[in-house]
Amino acid sequence: MSKTIRIGTRDSELALWQANNVKDKLEALGYKTELKPVKSTGDLNLDQPLYEMGITGIFTKTLDVAMVKDKVDIAVHSMKDVPTALPKGIVQGAVLPRANHTDILVHKGLDFETKNGIIATGSLRRKAQWLHEYPYHEVVNLRGNVNTRLQKLQDNNWHGAIFAAAGLERIHIKPESYITLDWMVPAPAQGAMLVVVNEHNEHAKKAVAKLNDKKTATCVQIERDFLRTLEGGCTAPIGALAKYKNSYEIEFHGALFSLDGKKKLEEKATIQPNEVSFAGSYLAKEILKKGGNKIMASIKAELDS
Numbered sequence: 001m002s003k004t005i006r007i008g009t010r011d012s013e014l015a016l017w018q019a020n021n022v023k024d025k026l027e028a029l030g031y032k033t034e035l036k037p038v039k040s041t042g043d044l045n046l047d048q049p050l051y052e053m054g055i056t057g058i059f060t061k062t063l064d065v066a067m068v069k070d071k072v073d074i075a076v077h078s079m080k081d082v083p084t085a086l087p088k089g090i091v092q093g094a095v096l097p098r099a100n101h102t103d104i105l106v107h108k109g110l111d112f113e114t115k116n117g118i119i120a121t122g123s124l125r126r127k128a129q130w131l132h133e134y135p136y137h138e139v140v141n142l143r144g145n146v147n148t149r150l151q152k153l154q155d156n157n158w159h160g161a162i163f164a165a166a167g168l169e170r171i172h173i174k175p176e177s178y179i180t181l182d183w184m185v186p187a188p189a190q191g192a193m194l195v196v197v198n199e200h201n202e203h204a205k206k207a208v209a210k211l212n213d214k215k216t217a218t219c220v221q222i223e224r225d226f227l228r229t230l231e232g233g234c235t236a237p238i239g240a241l242a243k244y245k246n247s248y249e250i251e252f253h254g255a256l257f258s259l260d261g262k263k264k265l266e267e268k269a270t271i272q273p274n275e276v277s278f279a280g281s282y283l284a285k286e287i288l289k290k291g292g293n294k295i296m297a298s299i300k301a302e303l304d305s
């Protein structure tokens, strides 16, 4: 157990909290670890183009490269930011127990329901669902890490902005006024953390496997199978949540929206243990059959133009 495990992380406050959480858990098990914060925009001078290695995610790219170059042994991610297909040579090491899965609206007073409400989010999924509920509102784009987004909300005349509860809770930000959007279907794997490992790194794989939470891993697998089958490589407003309703049955709710939020297709199901491996993709295909194919085609056309 002497080899130090180098933990790759992005350098935002939330990313560092998540990486430190994994660090503490590994050290409690007796492993030596070291944090390696990586800037999100680095000089990525690789011989091989990223797409050939299957590296795609904008949030995870830099750490994927660090791992392929053997600069880190493991990397910690918010699982919802990780593309459903992992790059060549990088494998899922552990899924940590899920925290709060909900989205919340941070607002500046309850008049956000006004006819001229302006709500900020950079997420297609949140935008579509917000417009589905509040068709008379305007949704404006908001990007950046959690801290930047909260600052921008203060600096603008928007009525509110949407956040993942887990992100704010982890860095102990308690906004003055917020409401839980329990009607909003969360992003697949929202609130879960993923530790990825180089597939040849036996020491790190063995260490990290001890952190895996079986139930969370099962739920996010279903959610991500649903996502992968629906989107086929194109981002779209898709939400999915799988939750154990007793010790063996899983309750699932997944939905696809048109970009403007006008169309909504959803599936709800109770999943038995023997159905886990195919339930997510089966339920996605049901949505594709009942009009999802058309919605996906028009989303692709709109985002490509």
Ligand SMILES: NCc1[nH]cc(CCC(=O)O)c1CC(=O)O
Residues within 6 Å of the ligand: 078, 079, 080, 081, 146, 162, 163, 164, 166, 167, 168, 189, 190, 191, 192
């Ligand atoms: N897209 C950014 C991102 N990725 C993970 C989280 C928070 C933690 C989580 O959702 O698991 C956030 C912030 C947010 O969505 O408000």
